Amino acid sequence: MSIVYKTRTQLVVETLREKILSGEIKAGQPLRQAALANELSVSRIPIREALLQLEGEGLVAFEPHKGATATELNAHQVDELFELRAMLEADLLASSLLHISDETLQQAAKVLKQLDEALGKENAVNTWSELNSNYHNCLYSAARRPQTQDLVNTLNKNADRYIRMHLLWAGGMSKAGTEHNELLILCQERNIDKAVGLLKQHILGSRDEIKAFLNEREAIISS
Numbered sequence: 001m002s003i004v005y006k007t008r009t010q011l012v013v014e015t016l017r018e019k020i021l022s023g024e025i026k027a028g029q030p031l032r033q034a035a036l037a038n039e040l041s042v043s044r045i046p047i048r049e050a051l052l053q054l055e056g057e058g059l060v061a062f063e064p065h066k067g068a069t070a071t072e073l074n075a076h077q078v079d080e081l082f083e084l085r086a087m088l089e090a091d092l093l094a095s096s097l098l099h100i101s102d103e104t105l106q107q108a109a110k111v112l113k114q115l116d117e118a119l120g121k122e123n124a125v126n127t128w129s130e131l132n133s134n135y136h137n138c139l140y141s142a143a144r145r146p147q148t149q150d151l152v153n154t155l156n157k158n159a160d161r162y163i164r165m166h167l168l169w170a171g172g173m174s175k176a177g178t179e180h181n182e183l184l185i186l187c188q189e190r191n192i193d194k195a196v197g198l199l200k201q202h203i204l205g206s207r208d209e210i211k212a213f214l215n216e217r218e219a220i221i222s223s
Contacts, residue, residue, distance in 0.1 A: 012050035027072035058161015075214040081159040082207035095143035108138040
């Protein structure tokens, strides 16, 4: 049996993450590095590194003149963000598959391979989140709809913390991997109807799992 060694930063990340998700640290609450270092009996260096990692997960935000604060996690926002994504990304994919080249699909397959290889590596969620966006954007790239793509990119930035949450805590990585492979096959076959249907299922399924996680979290906080 191997012993898993965790750095001070990893331990601080896990502690602060649990406090934010459990509601012990409230949305908007300042995260003072000196106070946290004293509370957790570490120097400020792992605190600062942990806060930066939690910013990448969408649980912490850095604001001018205020420093780091815990972000708000809102189930109602998830509905609107993911339903808009499903509508616009389905439109992009349908348009793209009318023109997409074999070379572009080969590029999507390469990104998909990188996605699979990213699983289990250190800082996997950050790498995976970026590659996930690259994979989808590759499939949409032949749509010739730059304004729609800009809107999708903005929605994805707003949804990123929820996407990361899904990857980390709702089993999203393993499920998404299977659906990504199925989506690529349908795109290679130029089966527009089934590809669009699977994409909508992929996005709205994530919405439902994220909402379930947030509602369960809210119930624990309220009890």
